[in-house]
Amino acid sequence: MKTDIKAVGTELYFIPAPMRVPLKFGNEVMEAVTCARAKVTVEDADGKQASGWGETPLSVGWTWPGSKLTFDFRDKKMQEFCEVIAKSLSSFECSGHPMEVGHEFMEKELDKLLAGFNSDLTENMPHLCALVCLSAFDLALHDAYGNLNEVAVYDTYNSKYMNHDLSYYLTPAADSAVSFVGKYPCDFFVEDVPSKLPVWHLVGGKDLLTKSELTGSEPKDGYPVILEDWIEIDGLNCLKIKLVGNDLEADYQRLVAIGKMAEEHNVDWLSTDFNCMVTDPEYVNEILDRLVIENPDVFRRILYVEQPFPYDLEENQIDVHSVSARKPLFMDESAHDWKFVKLGRKLGWTGVALKVCKTQTGALLSMCWAKAHGMTLMVQDLTNPMLAIIPHALLAAYSGTIMGVECNAMQFYPASSIIEEKIHPHLYARRNGIVDFSSLSGSGFGYRVDEISRELPDSACKY
Numbered sequence: 001m002k003t004d005i006k007a008v009g010t011e012l013y014f015i016p017a018p019m020r021v022p023l024k025f026g027n028e029v030m031e032a033v034t035c036a037r038a039k040v041t042v043e044d045a046d047g048k049q050a051s052g053w054g055e056t057p058l059s060v061g062w063t064w065p066g067s068k069l070t071f072d073f074r075d076k077k078m079q080e081f082c083e084v085i086a087k088s089l090s091s092f093e094c095s096g097h098p099m100e101v102g103h104e105f106m107e108k109e110l111d112k113l114l115a116g117f118n119s120d121l122t123e124n125m126p127h128l129c130a131l132v133c134l135s136a137f138d139l140a141l142h143d144a145y146g147n148l149n150e151v152a153v154y155d156t157y158n159s160k161y162m163n164h165d166l167s168y169y170l171t172p173a174a175d176s177a178v179s180f181v182g183k184y185p186c187d188f189f190v191e192d193v194p195s196k197l198p199v200w201h202l203v204g205g206k207d208l209l210t211k212s213e214l215t216g217s218e219p220k221d222g223y224p225v226i227l228e229d230w231i232e233i234d235g236l237n238c239l240k241i242k243l244v245g246n247d248l249e250a251d252y253q254r255l256v257a258i259g260k261m262a263e264e265h266n267v268d269w270l271s272t273d274f275n276c277m278v279t280d281p282e283y284v285n286e287i288l289d290r291l292v293i294e295n296p297d298v299f300r301r302i303l304y305v306e307q308p309f310p311y312d313l314e315e316n317q318i319d320v321h322s323v324s325a326r327k328p329l330f331m332d333e334s335a336h337d338w339k340f341v342k343l344g345r346k347l348g349w350t351g352v353a354l355k356v357c358k359t360q361t362g363a364l365l366s367m368c369w370a371k372a373h374g375m376t377l378m379v380q381d382l383t384n385p386m387l388a389i390i391p392h393a394l395l396a397a398y399s400g401t402i403m404g405v406e407c408n409a410m411q412f413y414p415a416s417s418i419i420e421e422k423i424h425p426h427l428y429a430r431r432n433g434i435v436d437f438s439s440l441s442g443s444g445f446g447y448r449v450d451e452i453s454r455e456l457p458d459s460a461c462k463y
Contacts, residue, residue, distance in 0.1 A: 002045060003161055005145055006095040009041035009051075010086040010137065012460045014079055017057065017385055017416040020219045024205035024242060025061035025275060033057045033413075034075055035386060036082045036133065037456065040089070040140035042148060050148035052444055054139025055387040056132055056357045058082075062333070062382065063129040065276075065311075077125055082133045083461050084113055089137050090463035097162045098141040099185070102361030103169060106337075110134060128311065131336060131358045132382075138359040139391050139445075146444035153391075153445050154193075154398050157185035157364065170338055170369050173345060178372045185364050188371045190400040195438035197396055198404030199430045200238040200271070201230055202381070202411060203258055210261075223414055227258070230411070231265045237433040238269040238303075240406055245277025245308060252287050259291075259298030269403060270301045274308035276333055279316075281323050284308050288326045303403055304378070306353055307332035313340050313347075321348035328402070330378055337362050338369040351376035354399065356391045357384075367399050376402045385409040385416040386454075389427060390445050393437045407435050419454045 015035040023030045037055040058078040060071055067074060094104045110130055118124045146153040149161070159165070166180035208214060209227045218225045224233055231239075241258050243251040255272065262270060278284060284305060291299035305327045310316040313334040323329050330351035331344045341352050352370045354363045354377060370377060379396035382388075389409060396405035409417060410428060421428040426436035440446030 001097075001161070001163055003149055004095045004097065004163070005042040005044050005148060006101065007040050007089050007092055007141065008043045008049065009463060010090045011039040011462045012082055012086045013037040013456045014460055015386070015416075015457065017413045019412045020221060020223065020414070021225070021412060022204075022206050023061070023383065023412050025065060028061040028065060028071075029206065030059070030061045030071075033059055033383065034079060035388065036079070036136045037387065038082075038086065038136040038140045040137055040144050042141065042144040044148060045095075048148065050144050052140045052142065052144025052147055053387055053447060053449055054136040054141075054143060054391075056136045056139070057382050057384065057388060058132060059357075059382050063132050064126055067123060069123055074125075077121070078129055078133055079460070081114075081117055081125065081130060082136065084117060085134055085137055086461050087463050088113055097156065098138070098145045099157070099361050099364065100163060102138045102141060102359060103365070106134070106359065106362065126311075127336065128333065128358075131362070135357045135359045138361050139356060142360050143444035143447070150443050152443060154189070154394065157189075159184055166365075166368055169365055171342075173342055173373055176373055180368070180372070183368070185368055188368045189398045193397050195397070196434045196436045197393070198238055198433055199236070199435040200240045200404060200406035200408075201234065201236045201430075202406065202408040203227060203239055203241045205242045205244060209257060221415075227261060228265070231261075231267060234430040235432040236430070237267055238271075238403060239267055240271045240273055240306075243272055243274050245274035245283070248283060248286060252290060255287065255291070256295055256298060259295060259301060262301055263297055268301065269303045270298070271304050271306055272302060273306040276307055276310050278308035279310065279318075281318065281320055284323050285326065302327055304328040304330050304351060304376075306330045306378075306380070307334065309334070313343055317343070317347060319347055324348050324350045328376055330376070332380055335366060338366045341366050341370055341375070345373060345375060349375075351378065351402065353378045353380040354395060355380050355382060356395055357382040360391060360395070363395055367395075371399075378402055379405050381406040381408050383409050383412050385413055386420050387447055387449070389417070390424075390437070390440060390447055393427065393435060394440070394445060397437070405435060420452055423448050423451050
């Protein structure tokens with residue numbers, strides 16, 4: 001097509017984001033994160049050029065868990081792999097819509113780059129790390145394409161701009177009557193796209209619940225510290241609860257304590273996140289069944305259960321029908337792409353938690369496959385600050401989720417987004433239980449990046 005583009009240049013920046021309070025992922029506690037911000041310049045067949053931006057937190061605790069390597073070492077290696085991608089993409093000989101270029105890069109380049117990178121490491125960097133690193137560039141491709149064509153990104157996912165329909169990418173489940181012939185991502189978007197969504201608050205494993213837990217060492221920066229205050233100030237109605245997944249009694253008591261608080265403060269919805277630490281469905285079933293008997297109000301508030309079981313779905317093909325018979329069960333870390341969603345559905349998973357940090361291209365393909373097969377969706381946060389929150393919120397708005405969107409950067413590093421907040425004041429602060437992104441406008445993702453006066457650090461690389 002005349003609108004086809006290819007990448008002709010990349011720039012990469014790393015922005016540190018220290019956390020005001022620690023965030024616990026499974027057995028790991030994070031106190032800071034590095035955000036990778038990528039700029040990609042694209043060119044069409046006529047030589048016209050435009051640039052776009054993408055950003056993602058390099059969340060080491062989430063992408064590379066259970067490692068004997070230090071946090072700083074893993075963080076440095078993820079930064080180095082971002083540089084590898086920047087060099088490779090700048091000379092990647094593929095043109096088309098960003099869905100086509102992004103898909104081609106994931107299919108033909110990413111694993112090859114990762115294999116070469118891992119050959120110098122004593123412990124392999126996981127594929128999930130590679131996807132997260134790539135996501136900043138993939139998002140920037142989509143943004144640049146919209147900017148080049150002077151249209152919003154989500155107005156390009158159709159036959160006018162894409163060379164291939166979804167049957168080029170996706171294969172239906174054998175037991176379904178689904179066909180992707182003649183279908184495009186736009187066919188799976190909601191009809192009335194909202195500019196406001198109910199927002200989920202993350203209750204981390206180390207988060208304080210009440211004043212009685214205060215020690216006096218908490219940050220005094222004007223933001224809430226305890227869950228009770230967050231609920232009241234932000235008007236929260238949805239709480240996502242991090243659990244440890246390997247201490248049943250502790251998980252049950254944590255869930256009950258937060259559930260009771262939800263009752264007291266009229267919070268309607270809860271979800272549970274076991275962080276991939278569970279190996280037997282009976283662990284989750286026992287907690288849910290005990291709630292039914294001992295705390296039925298808490299059980300009723302649980303909207304869904306998120307990713308109790310190990311990341312690697314192919315290596316851990318656990319039949320989870322017994323869990324999803326009790327509550328909707330959502331894949332997260334193990335849903336790397338639509339093929340894993342397909343396998344997950346066969347094993348009994350009923351929903352998918354999408355994340356743009358696993359690429360915009362991959363998230364849209366997973367969304368289309370899941371919705372076509374009657375699976376429910378959520379869009380989950382990776383504690384996205386600054387520009388990273390914008391594609392995240394838009395994906396939730398266009399996809400249609402079981403309930404709103406998770407946004408928790410304002411809990412852990414609100415100061416990181418103060419500059420962006422001046423342009424999008426209701427996106428970086430949750431009020432009355434919602435997040436509002438009506439300030440987004442213009443082409444691409446609507447970042448309005450020219451109005452954001454952020455001074456970036458020196459570029460890590462330019463190609």
